[in-house]
Amino acid sequence: MDATLQDPLVGRLLDDRYLVLELVARGGMATVYHALDRRLDRAVALKVLHSHLAGDAAFAARFDREARAAARLSHPNVVGVFDQGQDGDLHYLAMEYLPGRTLRQVLVERGALTPKEALRVMDPVLDALAAAHRAGIVHRDVKPENVILTDDGRVKVADFGLARAAASTNATTGVLLGTVAYLAPELVTEGTADARSDVYSAGIVLFEVLTGRQPFVGELPAQVAYRHVHEDVPTPSDIAPNVPEALDDVVLAATARTPDERPADAAALLVMLRSARRRIPAELMDERADVPYAPGAVAAAASDPFDGLAATQAVDQAVENRTRALPGLAASALGNGTGGAPGHGALGNGHSPTGMQPPPPRSRRSRLVAGLPVNEDEMGPPVDDAALARLAEARRRRGLVVMALVVVTAVVLVIGSYWFIAGPGAQVVVPSTTTLTQAEATKQLTDIPLGVKVVTAFSDDVKKGIVIESRPEAGAAVRKNSTVTLTVSKGPELFDVPDVTGKSKDQAEQDLQGEGFALGKVSEKFSNDFDAGLVMSQSPAADAKRAKGTKVDLVVSKGKELVEIPDVLRQDENTARNTLQTAGFAVDVGEPRFDPSVPQGQVAAQEPGGRTKAAPGSTVTIFLSNGPDPAQTVQVPFVLGRKEDDARRKLEEEGLGVQVERRGGFSDRVAQQNPAPGSTVPRGTVVTIVFF
Numbered sequence: 001m002d003a004t005l006q007d008p009l010v011g012r013l014l015d016d017r018y019l020v021l022e023l024v025a026r027g028g029m030a031t032v033y034h035a036l037d038r039r040l041d042r043a044v045a046l047k048v049l050h051s052h053l054a055g056d057a058a059f060a061a062r063f064d065r066e067a068r069a070a071a072r073l074s075h076p077n078v079v080g081v082f083d084q085g086q087d088g089d090l091h092y093l094a095m096e097y098l099p100g101r102t103l104r105q106v107l108v109e110r111g112a113l114t115p116k117e118a119l120r121v122m123d124p125v126l127d128a129l130a131a132a133h134r135a136g137i138v139h140r141d142v143k144p145e146n147v148i149l150t151d152d153g154r155v156k157v158a159d160f161g162l163a164r165a166a167a168s169t170n171a172t173t174g175v176l177l178g179t180v181a182y183l184a185p186e187l188v189t190e191g192t193a194d195a196r197s198d199v200y201s202a203g204i205v206l207f208e209v210l211t212g213r214q215p216f217v218g219e220l221p222a223q224v225a226y227r228h229v230h231e232d233v234p235t236p237s238d239i240a241p242n243v244p245e246a247l248d249d250v251v252l253a254a255t256a257r258t259p260d261e262r263p264a265d266a267a268a269l270l271v272m273l274r275s276a277r278r279r280i281p282a283e284l285m286d287e288r289a290d291v292p293y294a295p296g297a298v299a300a301a302a303s304d305p306f307d308g309l310a311a312t313q314a315v316d317q318a319v320e321n322r323t324r325a326l327p328g329l330a331a332s333a334l335g336n337g338t339g340g341a342p343g344h345g346a347l348g349n350g351h352s353p354t355g356m357q358p359p360p361p362r363s364r365r366s367r368l369v370a371g372l373p374v375n376e377d378e379m380g381p382p383v384d385d386a387a388l389a390r391l392a393e394a395r396r397r398r399g400l401v402v403m404a405l406v407v408v409t410a411v412v413l414v415i416g417s418y419w420f421i422a423g424p425g426a427q428v429v430v431p432s433t434t435t436l437t438q439a440e441a442t443k444q445l446t447d448i449p450l451g452v453k454v455v456t457a458f459s460d461d462v463k464k465g466i467v468i469e470s471r472p473e474a475g476a477a478v479r480k481n482s483t484v485t486l487t488v489s490k491g492p493e494l495f496d497v498p499d500v501t502g503k504s505k506d507q508a509e510q511d512l513q514g515e516g517f518a519l520g521k522v523s524e525k526f527s528n529d530f531d532a533g534l535v536m537s538q539s540p541a542a543d544a545k546r547a548k549g550t551k552v553d554l555v556v557s558k559g560k561e562l563v564e565i566p567d568v569l570r571q572d573e574n575t576a577r578n579t580l581q582t583a584g585f586a587v588d589v590g591e592p593r594f595d596p597s598v599p600q601g602q603v604a605a606q607e608p609g610g611r612t613k614a615a616p617g618s619t620v621t622i623f624l625s626n627g628p629d630p631a632q633t634v635q636v637p638f639v640l641g642r643k644e645d646d647a648r649r650k651l652e653e654e655g656l657g658v659q660v661e662r663r664g665g666f667s668d669r670v671a672q673q674n675p676a677p678g679s680t681v682p683r684g685t686v687v688t689i690v691f692f
Contacts, residue, residue: 010022029078069135092510095158112211115285143429453484470485501537519551586618593624
C-alpha cells in the first residue's frame, strides 16, 4: 500500500491552518509533507519532528528556538521558513515548497558534473552558508540531499537550524548528528563544530560532484568516520583527471583535517572558489569525469542489503544519504589519543556514552556505531570494541606487509642499480625531444631506458603540450635509468582582458596597452545608451583569458542616430504636438508671439526648425501666434477724393506706405484705395491709391 495512504497525518489539518496533502520524504529527524496553508492559500513544505524526538522537552525547545533563528535567515539560496508551531505533541516547521530535484538525484542521473556545472551549484551553496555563518548559524549537515535544484533554475540549501538544534542536544548526550560521509573530523572526535566544519562538508560535496564518488568508503560507518579522522581526502584529479588543478586546490584546502588549516568560513571558501574559476581555461570547463558513479560512502555487503549512513537508498529513483544520530566516537576508538574521558563512548559495551541501554533490535538491515543505532528507524545488535580493534590490527598487519615489500623492492633496486651503473653499456645518449609531444618524448626516453620527470612552463613560441627543452640536453651521455627532466609548454600565459566599455577610445587604448594588450579594429555604431565617443563593446570580452599582445577590437558609439524634425508651422497646437511626438520628439510650448502673417493659435515658429535633424527624444519648442500686435497696427484713413499730395501725407502720418497707380485718366483725385478705408493693418503696410 502507498506510504502516503498509510501515513496518519495525510488529510489532517494541523494547527487549524495546514492541510496535509501528501508525504514527500522521511528523514533522520523529521518527516516532510506537501501541505496547503489555508490561511494564505499557498503550498508549503511541512516538516514534522519525529515523535520520539518531540517527546524530549529539551530537544523540542531547542528545535523551536533554532527554527526561529533559521526563519530570520533571509537569503535567496536558503529554503525560507514561514512558520513554526505545535499541534498537540507535533512540532512542525512550515517552509517553502520547492518543486525540483535534490543534488543527489542529479548526481544519480548524470554522474559527475562538469567543472562549469559544479561551480554553478557550489557558488550559491557557499553563498547561502556564508550568510548563515555571518548570522552565527552552523548548518552541520551539508550534503547533496540538502541542496535543492528547483525547476525554475534556482539553487536552495535546506535544513538550516534543524541540524544546529539537534547538535545542541547531542553536545550533552554524547551523540552527534550527521551523515558520516560528510562529517568533519572534529565532529567525530570531539563532537564540536563551527563554520569550518561546514567548510569541510562543502569540500566533500565539491569532491563528489567533480568525481562522482565520495572520498571514503568502508564496510561500517565507523570505518568511514575513522578515515575522515586519520586520512587526507584524495586529490580529485587522481580519480577524475579532467578536474582542473585550481579545483583540486579548493577541495584540499576545504577538507584539511585540522580546522585551522581550512578557510575560516564559507565566505572565505567562496572567495577561493571564485578565484579558482578565473584560473580555469575555458576548454576544461565542460569536461566530465569518465568514471562510474559510486555515491555510497558505506559499501553494502552482497548478502545484506544495508542502505547505511551514506549509502544509496532509492527515493523517486534518487539516492538519499540520511542524517542520523551517531554516538560520540571516542578518540581511543579512532586512534586519536585525544577526546573523551576514559570509560565513555567506548566501543563494545552495549551502552551509549550516558550509560543508557539502546532499544531492542527491530530489523536485520540495521547497523550500529560504538554500540548505538545509526538508523533511527531500525536497530540491531551492538558492535563491541573488538570490531575496531580487529580493524586496526588488520591495518597494522597490512602496513607491515607494505613495509616488507618496500624493503624487498629497495634491495632489488640497489642490486639492479649496481648492475646497470657498474656494468658494461651503462651509459646512453639523451635523444633530442624538442618539437615532440609529452607522450612521444616520454616514450622515446623510457624505451632507452631513461626516467622522465615533467615540469611545465608558459611559452609564447611553443604550442601547448610540446617539449620546450630537456635537462640534461640532447646529446649528453648519461647513465641508464637516470632521470631526464622535460619542460613541457603550457602555451602562452593567459591574463584577464581589462574592461574598457564606457571609456573613450583613447583611454581604452591606454588601458589595454597598460595591461599588455593591443588595440585592434575600431568600428562605430549609433547607440541610444552610450554617448558619442565611448566604447560600447569589446572583443574579446572583459575578463576573458588571453595572451599578452592579443588585439582587442572595439565598437565606439556615434551617439544617437539623428532623425528629421517635422515642419509644423501654421498647425494648431494639438496637431503640431501629435506630429512631433509621433516622430519621437518631446514637445515644449514657448511664449506666444505676435505675427500678423499667422492666424492666432497656430504655430508661428519652432526650434529647432522643421526638416533639420536632431536626436530622437530631444525637445522641439513651438511658439504659437497671437496674431498682429495691437501696438503695431493702425486703421487705414479715408483718402478717397483727395489729391495725391494730400492723400500721401495723410497715409504717411499713420505710418503707412503709399503706392500710386494711374490708369490712364486725367483726374487728380483718389478714386480707389487698397486696403479699404477703416481696415486695421500693421504699421508700415503699403496702401495703394488709384487715379483714373
